[in-house]
Amino acid sequence: MKYLILLGLLFGVIMWFKFSRPSGSDRRSTGSADQPQNMVRCAHCGLHLPEKEAVASPQATYCSAAHRDAVEN
Numbered sequence: 219m220k221y222l223i224l225l226g227l228l229f230g231v232i233m234w235f236k237f238s239r240p241s242g243s244d245r246r247s248t249g250s251a252d253q254p255q256n257m258v259r260c261a262h263c264g265l266h267l268p269e270k271e272a273v274a275s276p277q278a279t280y281c282s283a284a285h286r287d288a289v290e291n
């Protein structure tokens with residue numbers, strides 16, 4: 219009888235891990251993957267990169283400050 223309770227407890231813990239862990243990591247991974255990343259193109263070399271990492275200027279976007287300077291200065 220004691221083992222049956224232990225087995226049930228173990229089963230409950232396993233199920234809890236199975237259902238709580240993947241959903242948590244799934245939410246995190248899909249959250250970043252599903253987030254639409256706006257890609258922009260460097261006006262100098264044509265490289266595509268996320269808008270967050272791009273160097274923006276009033277005229278265009280660039281992959282680096284060096285490329286912005288190469289075009290605009």
Ligand SMILES: [Zn+2]
Pocket residue numbers: 260261262263264265280281282285
């Ligand atoms: Zn570039």
